[in-house]
Amino acid sequence: EAGVAQSPRYKIIEKRQSVAFWCNPISGHATLYWYQQILGQGPKLLIQFQNNGVVDDSQLPKDRFSAERLKGVDSTLKIQPAKLEDSAVYLCASSLDYRALEQFFGPGTRLTVL
Amino acid sequence: AQTVTQSQPEMSVQEAETVTLSCTYDTSESDYYLFWYKQPPSRQMILVIRQEAYKQQNATENRFSVNFQKAAKSFSLKISDSQLGDAAMYFCAYRSENTGNQFYFGTGTSLTVIP
Numbered sequence: 001e002a003g004v005a006q007s008p009r010y011k012i013i014e015k016r017q018s019v020a021f022w023c024n025p026i027s028g029h030a031t032l033y034w035y036q037q038i039l040g041q042g043p044k045l046l047i048q049f050q051n052n053g054v055v056d057d058s059q060l061p062k063d064r065f066s067a068e069r070l071k072g073v074d075s076t077l078k079i080q081p082a083k084l085e086d087s088a089v090y091l092c093a094s095s096l097d098y099r100a101l102e103q104f105f106g107p108g109t110r111l112t113v114l
Numbered sequence: 115a116q117t118v119t120q121s122q123p124e125m126s127v128q129e130a131e132t133v134t135l136s137c138t139y140d141t142s143e144s145d146y147y148l149f150w151y152k153q154p155p156s157r158q159m160i161l162v163i164r165q166e167a168y169k170q171q172n173a174t175e176n177r178f179s180v181n182f183q184k185a186a187k188s189f190s191l192k193i194s195d196s197q198l199g200d201a202a203m204y205f206c207a208y209r210s211e212n213t214g215n216q217f218y219f220g221t222g223t224s225l226t227v228i229p
Contacts, residue, residue, distance in 0.1 A: 003158075033217075040221065040222075041221055041222075042118070042205050042207075042219030042220050042221050042222055043159075043205070043217075043219050044219070045216050045217065048216070056216060089157060091157075091159065093159070098215050099211070099215060101147060101164060101209075102161055102164070103161075103217065105151075105158055105159035105160075106158070107156060107157050107158045108157040108158075110157075
């Protein structure tokens with residue numbers, strides 16, 4: 001079974017630039033999560049999708065962050081414009097549904113904002 | 115928001131020895147789940163072990179076991195016969211249906227295994 005795929009693995013941008021991350025969850029998984037993991041901290045949930053609908057985006061900085069999951073499969077997380085404090089690893093995870101006890105994580109994208 | 119605390123930023127253990135990683139959490143819920151995730155340098159988070167709060171028996175997965183103390187809100191991970199491949203960041207996590215099934219993670223413990 002293929003795992004959660006993410007790209008790119010690394011990205012370096014200047015502040016005020018835009019960036020987008022892509023995630024392909026495990027086939028058949030209805031729920032998809034985006035986490036932000038700042039160095040030295042645990043992952044923090046940014047947004048949770050159930051199929052193509054948003055379940056929870058309460059911690060997503062909506063003035064600069066956006067995410068979509070068209071057709072309920074792949075997802076894209078965008079930052080526009082980026083700030084220095086957005087430097088972090090962005091993790092994507094998926095689960096069978098929102099009640100599932102186990103989440104499966106991708107390898108993450110390390111973003112550096114200069 | 116729920117609080118998960120890991121008070122040991124770094125731990126080390128000799129290969130083949132046993133090490134215990136600590137985790138405490140704050141909740142007013144009675145039904146919830148607790149997890150230990152491992153994050154190696156490759157960054158891919160892997161589930162190590164899970165504990166349901168309604169179960170009194172401590173979970174065990176091969177060399178990994180937990181000491182779940184519900185009243186004390188403590189959830190420690192014991193790694194027996196430590197191996198070099200156990201070196202990683204370990205995150206404790208909490209999840210409850212009453213908080214939207216969201217996972218709350220601690221700040222992690224970096225485990226070094228000394229050959």
